[in-house]
Amino acid sequence: MGSSMDFIKSLDPDMSIKILMCLDDPSDLDRVSSVSRFWRHFEVGSSYLMKWEALQRDHRVYAYLARASISSAIGDCISEAYGASSTDHYPEESIDNTLEPRVIVAQRASYWSSKGQSNPDVSESLFYKLVNDFCVINEIKIQPFQDFFEMGYPIYSAKSVRFKMGHPKTSRDVKADLMCKSSHVSADDQFIWTYTSQEFPMAQENRLQKFKLPEPVLCIGGFLQIELLGRVLRHEMDGLFYICVSHVQVVGRSLSPAFGVEILEPSGKFVLKNDRLLRCPTQSSLSANEPNAVSADYFQRRVRDLQHIVNLSQGNLEVIEPLEWDGEEDEDADFEEEYAM
Structure with missing residues (x-):
């Protein structure tokens, strides 16, 4: 604990599954991910937690927008x-x-x-x-x-x-x-x-x-x-x-040059543009010395396992296909530079 080691790295996938199956609510998955980088990667494969990541992304966007709205002259x-x-x-x-x-x-x-x-x-x-x-x-x-x-x-x-x-x-x-x-x-x-x-x-x-x-x-x-x-x-x-x-x-x-906006015709939706936002580091409770990537096979297997657990906890019994993963992208690479409003 003193060295902020990710103890999940030492567990077999079966043991991880047993631990996760003890969770009473799907929202507990997000709390678990805060203590392990590997379990946080699991969230990518879950439809529920994909929505949570989208909410986190939107929170970053609107928090930055709110800050710009009151800080400019x-x-x-x-x-x-x-x-x-x-x-x-x-x-x-x-x-x-x-x-x-x-x-x-x-x-x-x-x-x-x-x-x-x-x-x-x-x-x-x-x-x-x-x-x-x-x-x-x-x-x-x-x-x-x-x-x-x-x-x-x-x-x-x-x-x-x-x-x-x-x-x-x-x-x-x-x-x-x-x-x-x-x-x-x-x-x-x-x-x-x-x-x-x-x-x-x-x-x-x-x-x-x-x-x-x-x-x-x-x-x-x-x-x-x-x-x-x-x-x-x-x-x-x-x-x-x-x-x-x-x-x-x-x-x-x-709000320029911090933000730009593009109007999508004929839908009438707006695209909020900001390059600086994506350069801001995200908050993390994990040690900066922990590895940023895992092997593709190991990650894909764990994603598949967690997907199954999440669906069981939500009462869904359909079969979940494994996600493709190349193991090389940065964890923030899936954030778009444009956000639809």
Whole structure:
């Protein structure tokens, strides 16, 4: 015991089987494996314990993801303004102006303006590309535009706002449609939204208003839609309702370069990519001096025996075919570099 020797190495396979048959519950197999490298190798052949290894793998993935989600720096996560549902005068009043924190640029007001509507219930949408396809978003800040050149200095805010995050259906749609900021953008045609927030009331005030999400949101795909719901003021010249925005900020954390994400079409599943995770050593209670490999015949025989015991303990009587094993792979070599989410 003092030298951390694996005592199972000195037992015959029959003796190992007798010991394992004394276990009352299949979950005890995992506890047994913690004291022997050889018995831990047995787990590879069991469907039950294969699931346990998958859970351990997922635990490593999500633990590392959680650590990255709270350790990276918080900042503005907008990369580019991609489009608006409408624009009154393009490009003078385009969505690009909302990325500029200054109110006056080149001796003129900097803001985005929607087209005028006679119906105050018509909504508008602003679309932004985030700095990475994998971000954690905490809050969105929006500053309505106040027109200092009109009598009474009106503020063209929306009644309320709502936020959606997701990814485009195809990259071709994004390049062909969203980059044309003067055209009408149909969100339903272009995007798949994986998150939709509640509605937040917007104050008719000339300040950068904070809309904090109930909890941090993992944006997969890197696109944000800001829905501006309802109109407040008519323009004194044409009597139409407008919504105007001076500045937008998206506060959160970028998980790049630690993580990347790939969207699998048409299934809609996501693949989480991370190379550093697999380089991290796994925890082990075994001595570092113990051998890392066993002979192929010896290992295959023990795997077959343990498979039979596991099935008996679970009440399954079907015949289990022996697994193939080359005896040369590293114990962590079966971990993929990509994890389906």
